[in-house]
Amino acid sequence: MSEQPVPALMDTLRPLVARVAHHPVEQLTAQTRFASLGRWGSLAAMRLLATVEQTYGVQLDLRAYMRLATVGELAAEIDRLRTPDARPEPAAPAPAG
Template structure:
């Protein structure tokens, strides 16, 4: 699977209708235009579809930047890929 930070900006751009080339790891979600709970829910659904990772909305609301979201997705993917025991 490609690095999450390689693909996530395009997904964020599609949901927020913000230009993908302006979205970086340091981009705060509040700076991406029409940001609100409906857009957040759409982004979480998009993340789940793209990466197979489900994030709780309350936890997501503590994430401030695109890079922090990418880190959280990476952590969950690594946890899922690591065999128990």
């Protein structure tokens, strides 16, 4: 993913990740890889996803999360899920007749 995270979202997400990872928040950046957080595994990921859902109101399943390598990619995905879809609604089928 090459999307840039929203700075305000990073400001709130970094402390959440730090708390779940038991990692100093000052050392977390958008480029921090989840794999670099020591004993980061599926249990920590599930705790983070539950916290993300509670905090931001978005659901991200574990499979989708596993595609995200960095804190910034997670922030961009949260932002994408929070942003209303701009695609137009499909047209209703014409009545038969």
